[in-house]
Amino acid sequence: MGLAATFGRAVAAHRQARAHLDAARYGLAEIQAPADSGEAAGIVDRLRRIGEAVSAEPEPAQFFAGPLPVRLGVATTMDGEFPAVVPLHGGTHLAIDTDARDRRVAALLRTLVVRLLAAAPAGSVRVSVLDAAALGATFLPLRALVDAGALPPPATTEAEIAARLDEAERHARAAQQATTGTPELLLLVAASLPDGRDLARLAALTHAGPTAGVCVIAAGYPPRSAGLTPPPLGGTTGVRLDHQGYAWIGDPPGHPFSSDGSGLAAPVRLDGDPPAGGVAALADRLGEVHRRESTLDFTDLLPARPWAESSGNGLRAVIGRSGREPVICAFDDQTPHWLVGGRTGAGKTVFLLDVLYGLAARYSPDELSLYLLDFKEGVSFTEFVPTGRDPSWIPHARAVGIESDREYGVAVLRELRRELNRRASALKRHGVTKLSDLPRDKPVPRIVAVIDEFHVLFAGNDAVAREAVTLLEELARKGRSYGIHLVLASQSMTGIEALYGKTDSIFGQFPLRVALPGGGGVLDTLNDAAGALPIGSAIINPAAGLAAANSVVRFPDAHASAAEVAQLRHELWQARKPGSRPPAVFKGYESAHVEDDPTYRGLVPGGRRPLALVGRTVDVDLTSALFPLDATPGRHLAVVGTSPVGASVLHAATISLARQHPPGSARFLIAPLVAVADEIADATMAELAEAGHPVSRLDAAGLRDELRKLSGQPADGPGRTFLVGYGMDGASGILSARDENYKSGLDDLQAVLRQGPAYGVHLLGWWRGLRRLSDDIGGSSNRDDIACLVALNVPGGELGMYLGVTDLAYTPRANRALLVDRHDQRTRLIVPFVRPGYEEDDEGH
Numbered sequence: 001m002g003l004a005a006t007f008g009r010a011v012a013a014h015r016q017a018r019a020h021l022d023a024a025r026y027g028l029a030e031i032q033a034p035a036d037s038g039e040a041a042g043i044v045d046r047l048r049r050i051g052e053a054v055s056a057e058p059e060p061a062q063f064f065a066g067p068l069p070v071r072l073g074v075a076t077t078m079d080g081e082f083p084a085v086v087p088l089h090g091g092t093h094l095a096i097d098t099d100a101r102d103r104r105v106a107a108l109l110r111t112l113v114v115r116l117l118a119a120a121p122a123g124s125v126r127v128s129v130l131d132a133a134a135l136g137a138t139f140l141p142l143r144a145l146v147d148a149g150a151l152p153p154p155a156t157t158e159a160e161i162a163a164r165l166d167e168a169e170r171h172a173r174a175a176q177q178a179t180t181g182t183p184e185l186l187l188l189v190a191a192s193l194p195d196g197r198d199l200a201r202l203a204a205l206t207h208a209g210p211t212a213g214v215c216v217i218a219a220g221y222p223p224r225s226a227g228l229t230p231p232p233l234g235g236t237t238g239v240r241l242d243h244q245g246y247a248w249i250g251d252p253p254g255h256p257f258s259s260d261g262s263g264l265a266a267p268v269r270l271d272g273d274p275p276a277g278g279v280a281a282l283a284d285r286l287g288e289v290h291r292r293e294s295t296l297d298f299t300d301l302l303p304a305r306p307w308a309e310s311s312g313n314g315l316r317a318v319i320g321r322s323g324r325e326p327v328i329c330a331f332d333d334q335t336p337h338w339l340v341g342g343r344t345g346a347g348k349t350v351f352l353l354d355v356l357y358g359l360a361a362r363y364s365p366d367e368l369s370l371y372l373l374d375f376k377e378g379v380s381f382t383e384f385v386p387t388g389r390d391p392s393w394i395p396h397a398r399a400v401g402i403e404s405d406r407e408y409g410v411a412v413l414r415e416l417r418r419e420l421n422r423r424a425s426a427l428k429r430h431g432v433t434k435l436s437d438l439p440r441d442k443p444v445p446r447i448v449a450v451i452d453e454f455h456v457l458f459a460g461n462d463a464v465a466r467e468a469v470t471l472l473e474e475l476a477r478k479g480r481s482y483g484i485h486l487v488l489a490s491q492s493m494t495g496i497e498a499l500y501g502k503t504d505s506i507f508g509q510f511p512l513r514v515a516l517p518g519g520g521g522v523l524d525t526l527n528d529a530a531g532a533l534p535i536g537s538a539i540i541n542p543a544a545g546l547a548a549a550n551s552v553v554r555f556p557d558a559h560a561s562a563a564e565v566a567q568l569r570h571e572l573w574q575a576r577k578p579g580s581r582p583p584a585v586f587k588g589y590e591s592a593h594v595e596d597d598p599t600y601r602g603l604v605p606g607g608r609r610p611l612a613l614v615g616r617t618v619d620v621d622l623t624s625a626l627f628p629l630d631a632t633p634g635r636h637l638a639v640v641g642t643s644p645v646g647a648s649v650l651h652a653a654t655i656s657l658a659r660q661h662p663p664g665s666a667r668f669l670i671a672p673l674v675a676v677a678d679e680i681a682d683a684t685m686a687e688l689a690e691a692g693h694p695v696s697r698l699d700a701a702g703l704r705d706e707l708r709k710l711s712g713q714p715a716d717g718p719g720r721t722f723l724v725g726y727g728m729d730g731a732s733g734i735l736s737a738r739d740e741n742y743k744s745g746l747d748d749l750q751a752v753l754r755q756g757p758a759y760g761v762h763l764l765g766w767w768r769g770l771r772r773l774s775d776d777i778g779g780s781s782n783r784d785d786i787a788c789l790v791a792l793n794v795p796g797g798e799l800g801m802y803l804g805v806t807d808l809a810y811t812p813r814a815n816r817a818l819l820v821d822r823h824d825q826r827t828r829l830i831v832p833f834v835r836p837g838y839e840e841d842d843e844g845h
């Protein structure tokens with residue numbers, strides 16, 4: 001390789017120079033320590049090692065052990081020539097008094113860049129070039145390196161230069177603070193000097209010392225403008241160009257050529273451009289390394305051995321890489337909760353999947369439990385749950401909400417608070433303060449709860465939002481002590497801050513901020529580092545977003561490694577303990593069918609109080625939503641709303657009641673009163689008859705007669721009577737008419753409502769309007785006469801008024817209903833049972 005040859009030649013030249021002792025004494029021997037030629041041998045040795053480095057790839061730590069001797073050109077003396085070498089890196093820098101608009105300087109800069117990149121172990125030197133004076137032209141001959149990704153394009157504008165200085169300062173700070181890890185050198189080459197403040201920043205980097213890992217080469221220093229004293233540079237070898245085209249090299253810091261500060265007493269012909277073939281070969285080699293390093297793979301996040309770690313002192317996972325270094329983030333006392341921001345499409349889901357798989361691979365389900373909540377339309381967490389196509393699941397997952405309702409979110413938070421309280425009592429009971437000190441017989445896994453698009457929880461400023469805020473605040477405040485960690489992710493922080501004064505007390509508990517592209521809202525207002533991030537990278541900031549604590553991390557695209565992800569999931573699933581249960585799953589878009597309901601399936605004849613099943617509660621376990629129909633006055637069911645799902649709910653309630661009665665012990669009077677319910681009413685009758693129950697069909701007049709009979713006396717014989725009215729409003733004309741005794745059907749209805757339950761008579765009715773229901777029962781003051789209510793598409797305000805509740809948080813929507821039991825003060829959001837084929841779309845059809 002051309003560069004190896006270049007270095008080889010340099011080494012040979014040194015050897016030759018040593019043979020010419022006079023010349024060597026004049027130059028080389030004095031490089032390290034005047035009058036000691038042994039030092040010269042040292043430098044030759046270093047040079048040879050650099051030459052070998054090109055082919056032997058030494059360890060970076062070994063390579064960067066001290067300043068690197070770098071050749072600038074050839075010194076000429078009366079007795080011959082020898083290479084002029086200066087130290088660079090390790091706290092030493094270079095300043096040339098002429099900027100790169102001079103072609104000799106431009107060529108030297110290019111050659112230095114190439115030499116360092118070629119000699120250093122691949123990937124251990126990052127070069128950043130600033131070229132405002134020539135708009136980047138200085139480095140055009142190195143275009144192949146830029147294209148290969150080994151050299152970023154030159155910064156030419158003031159803003160770009162400031163950004164590169166920001167980056168160099170961050171690099172220096174991180175390197176100074178790092179206690180372990182391989183050193184990485186940032187070579188900052190200024191082809192001309194920046195102005196004012198940026199010049200001061202450049203100068204400051206030369207004072208940052210050897211641990212900062214920054215080497216500055218500044219051309220055009222000191223600036224020639226009159227009157228201004230330039231900021232002094234530290235640890236810098238100065239080079240001056242004369243009119244004959246020779247360079248004069250000053251004394252390198254720590255290794256002076258002269259004893260009087262006059263520098264190398266020989267003119268130096270600066271090295272010219274590196275050979276074009278050498279640049280191309282270097283670009284090929286580094287391009288390959290760059291590609292290898294920049295393709296970060298999902299499997300890079302996984303541990304060598306699964307489930308080998310303990311969560312006693314916190315949870316840790318590799319989330320990506322910064323440069324070549326893996327970046328590890330933790331859920332522990334310092335960073336108990338994380339806040340993640342990123343505009344839509346910025347890779348938030350991918351980032352969360354990376355984190356979750358990384359954790360699930362490191363910690364067994366005895367060490368870690370996951371609660372995953374997603375509020376957006378999409379499939380973020382679907383892969384954690386069993387599906388028709390793939391029965392596997394992540395055994396750590398306890399509850400997974402996909403396209404969740406806010407009410408589901410609150411239910412999960414309540415569940416987490418219950419767990420927090422359980423843990424608090426366990427600690428008290430055992431007289432210990434740390435989870436890890438609890439007896440190990442029953443594992444207490446750390447919990448990570450991820451809430452994607454969490455801002456949805458706060459939308460509405462209603463009772464649900466208020467409860468969510470209170471719960472989140474408590475979990476954020478106390479979670480650290482009880483091993484409960486939150487990850488809140490959002491594409492927008494603004495709405496939340498405007499709404500709630502409590503944001504500080506909540507988000508103050510989230511020291512770890514992750515800003516994906518466009519997610520700067522999670523950082524400090526003065527920290528705009530997330531603006532220009534490319535997809536696949538993030539700012540990780542463990543100091544609540546303060547600019548000084550930024551570090552940029554690249555993370556792999558889990559979506560692009562579907563096969564590896566699926567394999568990992570299967571391996572974890574196979575490794576689960578026997579008897580492990582799949583997570584409780586809530587899919588917001590799914591409808592509920594009574595036939596699939598576990599409670600329904602378990603119903604057998606003979607229960608003491610029959611249960612009317614109407615849907616699934618929107619809670620963590622999707623518990624069956626039901627009403628016990630006992631003998632208390634008012635134990636009747638009203639389903640209200642124009643939505644045709646009302647007929648399905650009555651059907652589910654009726655067949656669930658039928659299942660609890662042996663044939664002959666209950667009779668069913670079915671009244672299809674509106675056309676839209678005919679099909680379902682017929683189907684209900686057919687099912688009841690098939691199960692052997694006595695069933696009669698009533699029209700409005702028949703219903704009127706039955707009510708008269710049922711209001712006067714107990715039902716005939718033993719057993720119960722269920723009167724099922726599909727579209728009660730369809731009978732109101734007949735029911736409101738008065739007979740010869742001035743008695744109306746409504747009078748009888750109201751009597752049945754009050755007395756019927758005592759005799760085993762219950763009414764199940766679907767009213768399409770709340771007003772009609774209210775009129776039929778004799779006004780809303782009688783609302784306790786039908787204590788069980790399922791409200792479908794009834795406006796929240798109207799419903800609140802009927803129920804006498806001021807801040808009822810209910811927004812009618814497809815596939816949801818509000819269950820109200822006036823006797824036990826229950827109000828729950830439910831997914832109402834619907835007959836397959838009668839599902840409602842968003843328009844309510």
Ligand SMILES: Nc1ncnc2c1ncn2[C@@H]1O[C@H](COP(=O)(O)OP(=O)(O)OP(=O)(O)O)[C@@H](O)[C@H]1O
Nearest residue numbers: 343344345346347348349350535536555556557559
């Ligand atoms: N590390 C990465 N490297 C390359 N591409 C990525 C990376 N992370 C994400 N992407 C790509 O970016 C796109 C968006 O990612 P993702 O679905 O995670 O975004 P999101 O922020 O969750 O978006 P939304 O909020 O709209 O669902 C995907 O096509 C994904 O493949």
